[in-house]
Amino acid sequence: MSYKQTAAEVLKYVGGNENVSHLEHCSTRLRFSLNDNSKANVDQLKKIPGVMAVKMNAQCQVVIGNEVVEVYDEVKKLLVPNEGATNANSQHKPKQKQKIGSVILDFVVGIFQPLVPAIAGGGILKSLLLLLSVMGLMDPAGQTYQILNMIGDAPLYFLPLLVAVTTANKLKVNSLVALSAVGALVLPNMAAMIGEGAQLFSFNIENIAYTYQVFPAILTILFYAQVEKLFTKISPKPIRIFFVPMISLLITVPIALLVLGPIGFTFGQGLSAVILAIFDKVGWIAVALLATVLPLMVATGMHKAMVPYAVTTMSELGKEILYLPASLAHNLAESGACFAVAIRTKDKVLKSTAISAGISALFGITEPALYGVTIQNKKVLSSVMIGSFVGGTFIGIAGLQAFVLVGPGLASLSMFISEELPNNIINAIIGLVLSFGVAFVAAFLLGKDKSVDKKVVEDQRDQVTKNFSKLESEFKSPLVGQMVNLSDVNDEVFSSKVMGDGIAIIPSKGELYAPTDGKIEMIFETNHALGLTTDQGAQILFHVGLNTVQLAGKYFEPQVKVGDEVKTGDLLLKFDLEKIKEEFDPVTIAVVTSKENYTVKIEDIKQVEPKDTLMYISALGY
Secondary structure, eight states, X not given: OOHHHHHHHHHHHTTOGGGEEEEEEOSSEEEEEESOGGGOOHHHHHHSTTOOEEEESSSEEEEOOTTHHHHHHHHHHHOOOOHHHHHHHHHTSOOOOOOHHHHHHHHHHHHHGGGHHHHHHHHHHHHHHHHHHHTTSSOTTSHHHHHHHHHHHHHHHTHHHHHHHHHHHHHTSOHHHHHHHHHGGGOHHHHHHHHHOOEETTEEOOOOOOTTOSHHHHHHHHHHHHHHHHHHHHSOGGGHHHHHHHHHHHHHHHHIIIIIHHHHHHHHHHHHHHHHHHXXXXXXXXXXXXXXXXXXXXXXXXXXXXXXXXXXXXHHHSOBSSHHHHHHHHHHHHHHHHHHHHHHOOOHHHHHHHHHHHHHHHTXXXXXXXXXXXXXXXXXXXXXXXXXXXXXHHHHHHTOOBOSOSOOSSTTGGGGOOSSOTTHHHHHHHHHHHHHHHHXXXXXXXXXXXHHHHHHHHHHHHHHHHHOSOSEEEEEOSSSEEEEOGGXXXXXXXXXXXXXXXXXXXXXXXXXXXXXXXXXXXXOTTSSEEXXXXXXXXXXXXXESSSGGGGTTTTEEEXXXXXXXXXXXXXXXXXXXXXXXXXXXXXXXXXESOTTTEEEEEOOOSEEOTTSEEEEEEETTO
């Protein structure tokens, strides 16, 4: 990959320098906050060499993989500060409207995601020191050990200060003044005075130690941002440089000490108590289920919503018992499946990709494996989910605990070392081996190489020729509504067509009809999705709405059951369209998932109803 060329093309197709308001990166993705999301050319972004996928929501997420840091550095070089132009443009253009959930998620992830490297680095250092101590190579009572241990503890101890900086950066206020405001809460002399009992303006200050805390800092900077913006507007320009910081600190810190700090501290303590209570009831089941669905969450970027929870839990409890243990099972299952594909396949390009992605997943980075290998083959993806479930079940039953916030993998196993729980690291190793081994065996047995698939296609073509005089089948509209381009659907799994090609319809009536003759093969337990195999052998997946799995079956009423033979026009599903629209995007997807064996030709029709032919499905070669 040419990092400079990739960076230049990425910047061009996200709308150019003037369209970028903020840029950051995680372990595999460039994360752009854009002034106008409509200026991002997603189709062109996906065609750039080195770009694995693109996810559009509150942010424009460009998935690069293992070389994301190098591309990020090159993009940063190309970004020219142009705040005046950006602000000028925004004055003449209404601000793009976003869903409140997307805005909140973008804000929360924007605060917590940048914290991970510092917390992970310090945590791994502490776990390695503990390992050396257990092995008898270092004396835990020695000053060298204690100094190095304090270095490792610094990121969590000063977590309020780190949060102050990331929150200020996200809110675009003065980060150094914000740092000073929160710094006042953790001053040693301040802590000592409050511990002895202190008053401010005759009000008692609650005795709280703000080190290791997250929410008091966030609330403080949210308040500070409003104060700074207010006094920047009304302050005379000649004295603004010192007057605004002075008055901001004078107002913010007392309010934080008396009100915001105690509220944030209480919320953090309550959140930790709720987490522990839930885990005590359904802990191992939650770990197993989360590990199983993590491939889908990572593929769509939903796993980033877990980062704030993990950071908060780590700061409050000093450990994490759900997300990181489940991630260990998933990461190693991805690795095992990739190595199985690498051994089995005869495709040199796929073999190389699978080996590289397998190594990355082995060390905790799974996006290259997901986008490059597993999500492109549903049987390999199923193998990953099987391995994740088996490993996650053992890990959940064993009660595995993580003590460092870092992607679990072979190199970071020390994150599971504990003096109080000597068997914790052993359980982690067993879970690692189980997840890797089960996924490897499943992918090796279930996975099919492309050369095998060609033979299957030939056999299926012969069968089609024998049994059907019509090799091209019509696909009628399954809904009444407006057809839109599948690439425009706000879900990476469908819009990237990794599941297969097909159509998307914004329904105007809550009824789903059979678009062709076939057999019902699957109805998802929450009733929002079902599968049909046509009489010609093509497999069709119907998915009503985006993220409607969260409704847990509410508003959906299937009119058929698995195994039913249906004819074109038969009613398959009723759903309460108006209720669904109140909470979710109702766009309904129909894709041909057997893309290895069938091609589709899509008609250009806007307003559709069941009598309209929207697609023609053909066996490969016809």
